[in-house]
Amino acid sequence: MVTFATQSAQVFEESLSDLMRTQVGIVGAGPAGLVLSHLLHLQGIESVVLETRSRKYCEERVRAGVLEQGTVDLLNEIGAGERMMREGMVHYGVNLRFSGRTHHIDFRELTGGRGIMIYAQHEMIKDLVKALLASGDRLFFDVEDVSIRDFGEAKSSAKPSILFRKDGKAQQLTCDFIAGCDGSHGVCRPSIPHGVITSFERIYPFGWLGILAEAPPSSEELIYAYHDRGFALLSMRSPQISRLYLQCQPEEDLDEWPDDRIWQELHARLASTEGWTLTEGRIIQKGVTGMRSSVIEPMQYGKLFIAGDAAHIVPPTGAKGLNLAVADVRVLARALAEYYSSGRQDLLEAYSSTCLRRVWKVQRFSSWMTSMLHRREGENAFDHRLELAELDYVTSSRAASQTLAENYVGLPME
Ligand code: APR
Ligand code: PHB
Numbered sequence: 001m002v003t004f005a006t007q008s009a010q011v012f013e014e015s016l017s018d019l020m021r022t023q024v025g026i027v028g029a030g031p032a033g034l035v036l037s038h039l040l041h042l043q044g045i046e047s048v049v050l051e052t053r054s055r056k057y058c059e060e061r062v063r064a065g066v067l068e069q070g071t072v073d074l075l076n077e078i079g080a081g082e083r084m085m086r087e088g089m090v091h092y093g094v095n096l097r098f099s100g101r102t103h104h105i106d107f108r109e110l111t112g113g114r115g116i117m118i119y120a121q122h123e124m125i126k127d128l129v130k131a132l133l134a135s136g137d138r139l140f141f142d143v144e145d146v147s148i149r150d151f152g153e154a155k156s157s158a159k160p161s162i163l164f165r166k167d168g169k170a171q172q173l174t175c176d177f178i179a180g181c182d183g184s185h186g187v188c189r190p191s192i193p194h195g196v197i198t199s200f201e202r203i204y205p206f207g208w209l210g211i212l213a214e215a216p217p218s219s220e221e222l223i224y225a226y227h228d229r230g231f232a233l234l235s236m237r238s239p240q241i242s243r244l245y246l247q248c249q250p251e252e253d254l255d256e257w258p259d260d261r262i263w264q265e266l267h268a269r270l271a272s273t274e275g276w277t278l279t280e281g282r283i284i285q286k287g288v289t290g291m292r293s294s295v296i297e298p299m300q301y302g303k304l305f306i307a308g309d310a311a312h313i314v315p316p317t318g319a320k321g322l323n324l325a326v327a328d329v330r331v332l333a334r335a336l337a338e339y340y341s342s343g344r345q346d347l348l349e350a351y352s353s354t355c356l357r358r359v360w361k362v363q364r365f366s367s368w369m370t371s372m373l374h375r376r377e378g379e380n381a382f383d384h385r386l387e388l389a390e391l392d393y394v395t396s397s398r399a400a401s402q403t404l405a406e407n408y409v410g411l412p413m414e
Helices: 009-014 031-042 055-060 069-077 082-087 107-111 121-134 259-270 321-342 351-373 381-396 398-409
Strands: 024-027 047-050 066-068 089-091 093-098 101-106 116-118 138-140 144-149 161-166 169-174 177-180 198-214 223-225 232-236 242-248 282-297 304-306
Touching: 024 031, 024 144, 024 161, 031 047, 031 069, 031 121, 031 177, 031 321, 055 121, 066 069, 066 321, 069 082, 069 116, 069 121, 069 321, 082 121, 093 107, 093 381, 101 107, 101 381, 101 398, 107 398, 121 138, 177 321, 223 259, 223 351, 232 259, 242 259, 259 282, 282 351, 321 351, 351 381, 351 398, 381 398
Parallel strands: 024 047, 024 177, 047 138, 093 223, 177 304
Antiparallel strands: 066 116, 089 116, 093 101, 144 161, 161 169, 198 242, 198 282, 223 232, 232 242
């Protein structure tokens, strides 16, 4: 099979006849699209991934970095886990800090030995892209004007297709199915006719200001801190790089946050009475993200299947976005494999309902973590006391700690 490791116009021209037809057309090369393409390849199912951004952009975009055990196992299964196993950091717990004291939630003990892997999402993307290109599967960056058509009838013999431009030239990719893995601003979900889909949404009245700093992490494991001044999180990317977050306004102006102010606020919110100190370093990246929860129902329409952020958004407090995207495509890959091997369509028909059971449980967890750990503007003293009581309960009751732990390491796959 032709390998498209280089994206020169010439290589692309040579591949045009290959490109015109595939079994599964995948829109979007985020975690959902890339993992899906790998899983299909393992089952002998051909796919083409189309991505509007450049390879460089996708491989450098800073996102979260917590992988559930199930996500780690899956990356190993598809042969993209080698560097992650070498460079990623396995954690067997997290810390909750409030009223200046730190409480450890011991995943290993509470979940029968399970843990999480700290490995930046963009590093995972690099590994997935590299392995996909090496396996000869087809992946195209820098495509433009993507649109989809003829996907609405599950039983019709009409083939869906994806129209796009590459190097200015109009192309059409015909396929059996389309996977809409194009994130929250993609084209697939909005292409479904009005009235078919119900959207559920909650917008939070705050955001996160995130930084990457050249500073050794000040804690071996993550610290989620609840403070009168607002939430803060200490995370990491490597033994040399810390990742830190502060609760802020959803549309916070970064110009109002010079480095000194960021460190001052982190010191205040992460302060502890236990002799702990925060190590500072040069800030190498800064950004603000708003926070919301959303879900669409159903996640499919005819021969179009929506997966990952295109179907649901979770607030980052539980670090679930990436893991949920991977869980969706695992369900989709299994259903497609069943269809191609036996002609059975029941798993494909059940795709949305199978995924949504997990999606809502993860929404519940992410929303619970978010409301427990953040301060709301104008929040009354009663709510404040309730948040503290919730934290006290979670860290002092084994049953409550176990609830947090089993959700954090990842609920079992169906
Ligand atoms: N055509 C092709 N690609 C598109 C289009 C389009 N019209 N629109 C968007 N895309 C691409 C985006 O550029 C992006 O690379 O789809 C990809 C979607 O990737 P993600 O946003 O990462 O979504 P997903 O794969 O579902 O992963 C969800 O990743 O970043 C996190 O918070 C997110 O952790 C969550 C997880
Ligand atoms: C991160 O490391 O970016 C991170 C960790 C935990 C979260 C969210 C983000 O809950």
